[in-house]
Amino acid sequence: DADVTQTPRNRITKTGKRIMLECSQTKGHDRMYWYRQDPGLGLRLIYYSFDVKDINKGEISDGYSVSRQAQAKFSLSLESAIPNQTALYFCATSVGGGAFNEQFFGPGTRLTVL
Amino acid sequence: AQKVTQAQTEISVVEKEDVTLDCVYETRDTTYYLFWYKQPPSGELVFLIRRNSFDEQNEISGRYSWNFQKSTSSFNFTITASQVVDSAVYFCALSENTGFQKLVFGTGTRLLVSP
Numbered sequence: 001d002a003d004v005t006q007t008p009r010n011r012i013t014k015t016g017k018r019i020m021l022e023c024s025q026t027k028g029h030d031r032m033y034w035y036r037q038d039p040g041l042g043l044r045l046i047y048y049s050f051d052v053k054d055i056n057k058g059e060i061s062d063g064y065s066v067s068r069q070a071q072a073k074f075s076l077s078l079e080s081a082i083p084n085q086t087a088l089y090f091c092a093t094s095v096g097g098g099a100f101n102e103q104f105f106g107p108g109t110r111l112t113v114l
Numbered sequence: 115a116q117k118v119t120q121a122q123t124e125i126s127v128v129e130k131e132d133v134t135l136d137c138v139y140e141t142r143d144t145t146y147y148l149f150w151y152k153q154p155p156s157g158e159l160v161f162l163i164r165r166n167s168f169d170e171q172n173e174i175s176g177r178y179s180w181n182f183q184k185s186t187s188s189f190n191f192t193i194t195a196s197q198v199v200d201s202a203v204y205f206c207a208l209s210e211n212t213g214f215q216k217l218v219f220g221t222g223t224r225l226l227v228s229p
Contacts, residue, residue, distance in 0.1 A: 031215065040123075042205060042219040043159075050214060058216070090159065094215055100147045100166055101215060105159035 003027045004106035006091050012112045019078045021109050023091030030096040032074040033103060034058075034066060036087040043090065049074055050096065081113040116141045118208050120220035127196050128228055135191040135223045137206030143167075145211035148182065148189045153203040153222070162204075165189060196227045 004025045013019050023032065030051050035043040035058075045058030047066040055066055063085060067075045078085055088110050092103040117140040127133045139148065150162040163173060165182050173180045177194045193200050206220045 040221055042118075042221040043217075044219070045216060048214075048216065088157070092159075096214075100164060100209070102149060102161045102164055103215065103217060104161070105151075107158050 004091060004093055004104055006089075006106040006109050008109060009107065010110045012114065013081055014114050015082055017081050017113075019081050019111065021076045021089055021091075021111070023074045023076070023106055025072050025091075025093045025104075025106075027093055027104060028071075029093035029104070030071065031094045032068065033092040033094075034064075034074070034076045035090045035092065036060065036085075037090060037108075038087050046076065046089075078111075078113075081111075083113045085111065086113045087111060116143075116146075116208050116210055116218045118206050118218055118220035120204075120206055120223050122223045123221075124224040124226065126226045126228065129197060130195050131227075132192065132194050133196050133225065133227075135193075135204050135206075135225065137189045137191065137220060139187050139189065139206070139208045141208060141210055143210045147209045147211070147215075149207040149209070149217065150180065150189075150191050151205045151207065151219075153205065155202065159205070162191075193225075196225075198227050198229055201225055201227045 033048045034046040049055045049068045065077045091106040094101045094103045119138045146167045148165045152160045179192045181190045203222045203224045205222045207217045
């Protein structure tokens with residue numbers, strides 16, 4: 001089984017709908033992240049969390065919210081989806097302790113907002 | 115502010131050719147970390163290598179090698195004798211030494227290896 005899983009893997013929705021993307025990990029890592037990937041722009045950080053009680057905004061947090069329900073679960077919500085939120089979304093995890101630790105990525109969720 | 119530039123948007127080579135993917139970074143920190151990730155057509159991101167700013171030794175892993183040069187702020191990635199399975203998007207990323215990890219990614223280089 002994959003260490004970092006994301007559900008759903010694909011989602012098509014309409015403008016104005018509320019959407020939740022979920023991420024679960026079995027790696028036992030404290031730190032979790034949400035990124036979005038757009039063609040030609042690479043990955044950009046939306047939110048990150050050091051532990052259940054610590055959540056921080058990333059580079060592009062407007063229009064998004066997150067919830068860290070447990071150490072292993074980190075959800076990303078779009079309260080009112082808009083077309084320019086169409087992207088590939090990745091969840092990632094890393095161990096604590098320093099900036100040198102690599103991040104482990106989930107398989108991604110492809111979101112299309114019509 | 116930190117920044118990573120991958121000027122090569124797409125590279126096409128024929129199998130067995132050597133290819134170098136360029137990565138140039140900007141940071142004000144003296145301690146930082148550089149990463150390369152691979153994104154194959156299946157879409158997942160695979161960690162390839164990490165390098166800290168105090169270690170300028172080049173690294174070789176099989177057909178892969180990395181050249182880190184602080185003088186030119188570059189961390190280039192070379193694939194020797196490329197194979198079709200190397201076809202992917204490759205991302206270079208930077209993390210400053212802030213006590214936690216916030217990766218800043220380059221825009222990626224798409225490598226197409228044809229038979």
